Amino acid sequence: MGQLLASGAYRPRIADAQIERYLRLFGAVEISGTKWCGKTWAAMAHGESITYVDRGANLQIVQADPAYALAGEHPHVIDEWQRVPQVWDTVRHAVDDAVGTKGLWILTGSSTPLNPGERSHSGAGRIGRIRMSPMTLSETGESEASVSLAALFEGEFAASQCPDGLVGLSELACRGGWPEATFLSADDAQTIVREYLGLVFEESVPRFGGDGLTARRLAASLARNLGQSPTAKTLAADVFALPQDAKATETQLKDMYRxxxxxxxxxxxxxxxxxxxxARSPLRMRTKPKLYFADPSLAVGLLGGNSSSLLQDWQTFGLVFENLVMRDLGVYARALPNVSDQPLKYYRDDAGLEVDAIIERADGSWAAIEVKLSQEKVEAGAKSLLRLRSKLLKDELSRTPAPVFMAVITGMGEAPYRRSDGIYVIPIRSLAA
Known part of the structure; x- marks a missing residue:
């Protein structure tokens, strides 16, 4: 197997640098993320041997003896370890026994164990954890990558031209960042996405004790409320097809949350x-999480759309585009030095002010970003950003520092630029880590 990075068979990923670093720091590394996002390929690129837990007779063997999954030349990849959760503790104990040796195992997982108690320890200090997503536009080569998020945090910015056009953007959103679909047309990729969703609802969800139809209805409701914080009432009404004025029962709400x-x-x-x-009281903040899909193509598939239908429905296109940007921002933000495992957030307060993305580093420095599909909406995005800065900094004794930068990320535009008020306007097809 060897180092596939050097052979040309592997398309380098932004997570590669973190994988290499964590292999130097930890006895084992876990790479987690949705199915088909490239976890196994990334693990194999850094590993020397592999055990596929969910293939052939391996599942039964590993269930009988979890240590079987650990055998192989280091770094040894254990693919889909969560199918036998006891593998986690077996790896943790083996790391302890190795007394300081680093980079022994790479675990990949497309889900977390159903019951937290199935592993007795978090693995903190022994197993480094890396989150992986479908490919960003810079990884697929569809961003010019001229504007670096890391460089913006250092005050560096250089303008350059980038691709423009809504037709191409709608196709990128429908195709998604799935490594094996990057050379397909948007329509062909959507066919695969729909098959993928079918397997999720028919196989993956039941494996966790869920009902595929309920999960499908819930996912469709989330797609219709993309990037929002929908209430339990809204979701339950969609999932259980409740009449407009009907109230979901406690049982229905629990089932929906499950x-x-x-x-x-x-x-x-x-x-x-x-x-x-x-500077702000938690009592005045609305901190309920916003929900996105791992890839914008999933939302398109759940809504039964395609690249043409997005161009005819700008509201839906805008929501799908926001999902695309949040996917890429999440990857770029996690690649920054000095960040937590969740550096991407959003802002919304009780006065109705909302900003789509806040990227915060561990030292408290932060940046604010608004997402707008068209250039015509840039001014509205800039006003929200300026209002946020004014609100947080008006108190000179405030503990909140000024943002390192503020930006509006757009779907259209041939070049990034800096406005006279200091706000950057950055087309998504110029952005990179």
Whole structure:
């Protein structure tokens, strides 16, 4: 197997640098994320041998003896370890026994164990954890990558031209960032996405004790409320087809929440938490998580759309585009130095002010970003950003520092630029980590 990075068979990923670093720091590394996002390929690129837990007779053997999955040349990849949760503790104990040796195992998982108690320890200090997503536009080569998020945090910016056009953007949103679909047309990729969703609802959800139809209805409701913080009432009404004035029962609400947890456990749905700056009281903040899909193509598939229908429905296109941007921002933000495992957040307060994305580093420095599909909406996005800065900094004794930068990310535009008020306007097809 060897180092596939050097052979040309592997398309480098932004997560590669973090994988390499964590292999130097931890005895084992876990790479988690939704199915088909490239976890196994990334693990194999850094590993020397592999055990596929869910293939052939391996599942039964590993269930009988979890240590079987650990055998192989290091770094040894254990693919889909969560199918036998006891593997986690077996790896943790083996790391302890190795007395300081690093980079022994790479675990990949497309879901978290159903019951937290199935592993007795978090693995903190022994197993480094990395989140992986479908490919960003910079990884697929569809961003010029001239504007670096990391460079913006250092005050560096250089303008350059980038691709423009809504037709191409709608096709990118429908195709998604699935590694094996990057060379397909949007329509062909959507066919695969619909098959993927079918397997999720027919196989993955039932494996977690859920009902596929309930999960499908919930996912469709989330797609219709993309990037929002829908109420339990809204979701339950869709899931159980309740009449307009009917109230969901406690049993229905519990069932809905249970299926939402399943969708999060299999990394189909991502949460973006609310940001509470130091200057603001949590009581005045609305911090309920916003929900996005791991890839915008999933929302398109659930809505039964395609690239043409997006161009005819700008509201839906705008929501799908926001999901695309949040996917890419999440990857770019996690690649920053000095960040927590959840550096991407959003802002919303009781006065109705909302900003789509806040990227916060561990030292408290932060940036604010608004997402707008068209250039015509840039001014509205800039006003929200300026209002946020004014609100947080009006108190000279505030503990909230000024944002390092503020930007409006757009779907259209041939070049990034800096406005006279200091706000950057950055087409998504110029952005990179």
């Amino acid at each position: 299926h939402l947890e399943i969708l999060k456990n299999i990394y189909l749905v991502d949460e973006v938490p609310g940001w509470v700056p130091a």
